[in-house]
Amino acid sequence: MTEMLFASQILLWVAVIALGVLVAALARQVGVLHERIAPAGALTLHQKVSVGDAVPAMQLATIDGRNVRVGGRREGRSQLVFFVAPDCPVCKSLLPVLKSVASAESQWLDTVLASDGDELAQHHMVAAFGLEAFPFVLSESLGRGLGVSKLPYGVLIDEAGRIASLGLINSREHLESLFEAKERGVASIQDYLTRRDREA
Template sequence: MTNAVIAALIALWALVIGLCLVVIALLRQVGMLHERLGPVGALVMPGGPAVGDAAPSFELAAVDGRAVRIGGASTAPLTLLFFLSPSCPVCKSLLPLVKSVERERRGALQVVLASDGDMPAQLAMIKREKLEAYPLVLSTPLGLAYQVSKLPHAVLIDAAGTIVAKGLVNNREHLESLFEAHRLGVGSLQDLAARTMAEAAE
């Protein structure tokens, strides 16, 4: 009986050790897969001014009466032009992140919200989401100039009025990738990944 118990314990421990080795191997494979996939950033939609182009210039009035200039030389090192809609749930989920990004870069980043449509719905969104600190402009021509086809869409513009990053932003990683692409001096993290893969293939 004792020998049987000892044998069972040995078999059990062997099974546990085997499972641990399998888990370690799986974690290693996941890490390798993550490395191969590379960074995934904001999806750059076709059409509209490209990264490196001058941002279309607009002088608009925000819904609260503030004068807003988009494009051209700016005193702000960076401007985040964030296209959204009161009826877009993903836009709503990203607003706390937009606020957080602006707070982290206070003095170095200006946030401009852009939308179009029904004014009462826009004002209700501002109140509901506590967006009073950020200018919200309503302009269909603005969206057409940047050829915004899907929301939420973000464009990062430097102090010289040049587009340094842009794309469809569906989550935190997408939004943060715009700033990372600007830091690395690439159009997007997708461009960086493609370039890295091309260099590795040579």
């Protein structure tokens, strides 16, 4: 009986050690995989505009009767044009994020919301999400001119009136990647990572 108990204890310790080795190996593989997975940036779709293209200044009316200038040279300030729609669930989930980011980056960034369609629905969305501080324009031509095909979509225009970065926005990470791409002087975070891998 004692011999069987001793043998079972040995087998148990062998199993525990083997399990520990397997967990360590798995943890190492997860670490390797994490290093290989690049941070996701805003997805740039096939569009007719590119980073570096000039955005001519446009005077547009907002839904509350004000005027806002989109594009063109802006002294010391960049401009984010964020395209949304009342019937877009992802857009609605990102509006609190947009408000937070716009507030945090307000020293250098002006944010404009853009859409098209039913003006009454846009007013309801503005009221529901507390977006009164943002200029909100309804302009199908603005969306077409900036190559917007899916929502939510962001276009960051730099101080010189040129597109600094753009892409489909599905998360806070995507939104912040527009700023990161501008800071690094690249078309997108994916472009930066591709260049870095080539140089490595």
